Amino acid sequence: MDQKAPESFGKVAVMFGGNSAEREVSLKSGTAVLNSLLEVGVNAHKFDPAEKPLTDLLVEKFDRVVIMLHGRGGEDGSLQGALQQLNIPYTGTEVLGSALCMDKIRSKQVWQSLGLPTAKYKIADKRSYDAGSCKVIMDSLGNEVMVKPAQEGSSIGMAKVDNAQQLETAIQDAFKYDNKVLIEQFIHGSEYTVSILNGEALPSISMTTPRVFYDYAAKYQADSTVYSCPSGLSLHKEAALAELALEAFDAVAGSGWGRVDFMQDKLGKFYLLEANTVPGMTEKSLVPMAAKQAGLSFTDLSLAILTTSELFEGKEA
Structure with missing residues (x-):
């Protein structure tokens, strides 16, 4: 990978x-x-928006921003819009794509409109939700569903249920995080993820867990989750999954870098779950794992992500 001189990035938040x-x-x-950026000489600094206002980026004369904020306020387009108003280049996906990818319902509807594979679903809206509809919902989706707040990440507020009473409880719990809830047909099979970096798909990863599903604990706390990279797919299926990931990411206006998650059913068909525009970047996260398989170190990956900020240089708010 071609690398710019670290000092050429200027002052980085x-x-x-x-x-x-x-x-x-x-x-x-x-x-x-x-x-990782400091180790190679980038003039990088911590910036926590919970501790100081975004306008301090101008006061402190930052040249660009690496966005490592997960979830609301960092991944939903609001921060991207603010940075564009400040005319400060930033990494990753722009406003529209960030908002679409953060909203599991909207991204699913885009994919569905384009004929991309995604599981059957229903929507619960807090403003019009009728608890009496739970039995009908369960019947229509196969009596085994995943309940997901529309705009949370890291499996926060999610639950797997198999009867109407559990569904009612899960929806009410999900309403604590969001006014709209996605109720999705449960796909029995294996979970896969494909990381995307500058328009290219990295090797896929498969995840297996003894837990009910790949939840927050399985992602960040449990030692029992097994990650396979290479994932074990044939060359043909690996190529097909990569193509689907790129098509899905582009469909929801993703750019720069990100990750697309899938389920594969028992017949081998892949279903899109969601797209992530600011996925985890700890040493044990999925994107660094895929990058390593592709021959990129964590530092290489961090620099590649930093370089995506160049897409916005020269743009006016």
Whole structure:
């Protein structure tokens, strides 16, 4: 990979922490990326928007921002819009793509409109939700579903249920995080993820867990989760999955870098779950794992992500 001189990036703010439900994961991702950039001589500094206003980016004369804020406030387009108004280049996906990818319902609807494979679903809206509809929903989706707040990450607020009473409880729990809830047909099979870096798909990863599903604990706390990279797919299926990931990411206006998650059913068909525009970047996260398989060190990956900020240089707000 061609690398620019570290000093050519100017003064870099690595933005992490924030106030979302994913703050703790963001702190780990941001710290790892900050340290890797510092090690190669980038003039990088921590910037936690929970501790100071974004306008301090101008006061402190930062040249660009590496976004390592997960979840609301960092991944939903609001920060991207603010940085564009400040005319400060930033990494990753722009406003529209960030907002679409953060909203599991909207991204699913885009994919569905383009004929891309995604599981059957229903939507619960807090403003019009009728608890009496739970039995009908379960019947229509096969009596086994995943319940997901529309705009949370890291599996926060998610639950797997197999009867109407559980569904009612899970929806109410999900409403604590979001006014709209996605109720999705449960796909029995294996979970895969494909990381994307500058328009190219990295090797896929398969994840297996003894837990009910790949939840927050399986992602960040349990030692029982097994990651396979290479994932074990045939060359043909690996290529097909990579193509689907790139098509899906482009469909929701993703750019720069990100990750697309899938389920594969027992017949081998892949279903899109969601796209992530600021995925985890700890030393044990999925994107660094895929990058390593592709021959990129964590530092190489951090620099490649930093370089995506150049897409915005010269743009006016």
